[in-house]
Amino acid sequence: MLCGLLALPCAADNLRWGYGPADAMPYVGVEQQRLQRGLAHRLGLELALRLDLPVEFIETPNNRLETYLQQGRLHLICNANPEWVGEPQRLHWSPPLYEEEDVLLQHRDTAPLTSLQSLHGKVLGTSLGYVYSAPLMAAFADQRILRQDVRDLDTSLQMLDKQRLDAVIDMRRNLAYKLAQHPQLRLDFSPWVVQRYQVHCAYGPHLPVAAERLDALLVELRDQGRIEQWLEEALRSAADSPEVSAR
DSSP: OOOOOSSOOOOTTSEEEEEOTTOOTTTOEEETTEEEESHHHHHHHHHHHHHTOOEEEEEOOGGGHHHHHHHTSOSEEEEEOGGGSSOGGGSEEOOOOEEEEEEEEEETTSOOOOSSGGGTTOEEEEETTOOOOHHHHHHHHTTSSEEEEESOHHHHHHHHHTTSSSEEEEEHHHHHHHHHHOTTSOEEEEEEEEEEEEEEEEEOTTOSSOHHHHHHHHHHHHHTTHHHHHHHHHHHTGGGOOOOOOO
16 A cells, blocks of 8 residues: 555545656656655645645555445545446536547548447557447447557657557647657647536445535635646646656
């Protein structure tokens, strides 16, 4: 278990905050096997102060996040959406906190990808355990588009730069952060937006505070512009943040 606490030991009444191993900046920044940067870190520490409750940041495989929430091994995850879990009705969903969109990066020497059909017969770099738009998932299922799960986003982009993939799909902010870190990559955004969506936090049934109280704090931070500010600060830091081996 990886704990990022406010200088306090792990305890049963900590707020256990889960994140996936493929999550990336500006949302999750892992250094020396600990979550130390990004929106999840800033938001988690702020909530810990306001709730007077230590927070643990726990890396969890994506395919176990939902189960761990139900079991109480995690209390919440953020950067989430009800369409990405199997039984969203069993979780409490916060109000929307910000918007994101899934987009494609492609090699600049290739023709622009402008639709689902333009991906037919191509190999798309994806993240293990991630759920994408329903039309794209259907195209993976019948192999009109070949899904290739890659262990992390850096590896995906290196493969794309060498044209071992036809495109990579991820959140726009994640990809923008990586391009700012690695301007030498010969990659461009596709003009096609695969999917736009609202992003929430999801709470399991063992949350140690009232869900309504946590909702109110998150809405306050959203409406004050703090969440958007933290995201913008993380994005601006990309050029000054050389790639650090996280694991």
